[in-house]
Amino acid sequence: MTSYAEYVEQIAKLQSLAEAARKDELSGAIQKIKELMQLHGITVEDLAAGGRAKPAKAKGSVAAQFKNPETGDTWTGRGRAPRWLDGKDKEQFRIAN
Template sequence: MTTYKELLQQRAELDAQISEARQRENAAALAQVRALVADFGLTPEDVFSSGKTRAPKGETKAGGTRVAPKYRNPATGDTWTGRGKPPRWIQDQDRSQFLIAQ
């Protein structure tokens, strides 16, 4: 039966082997990625993009335009368009005090 100290020594040896193997495999993977990037002329945006397309400024993904905010919280600067569920800072209050001058 192995003792506690022997098991700790084995774990330390395994941790060292794991670290060495990880470094080797990381280096090989990095070399492969660099080769693929060079072969295909990829840019960082090609490699690391989220795949989601962004709508042009002022438009939504559905093609509509954004609605300008109608109300502003003077304490925090938060805004609300007046559409949808009202935020907590304006609920149960007179909305006229939060109107943004047009």
């Protein structure tokens, strides 16, 4: 039967083998990347400049375009028309600028 110490020793050996394999694969991947960058004329500065995310634009509120004179309700003209405009000419409710 294998002892705990032997398992720990095996784990350490496997971890060192795994790390060596990772370094080999990593150096190969880096070499491929360098070759592709050279082939396409890409510099490190190109990579740094292209990776920045643009800040999100703040969504502003939209001014009301129509107003119900009886209740004071307003509508921006976007989306579904409110019930108080059903069957009516919306231009008569337009807010003058």
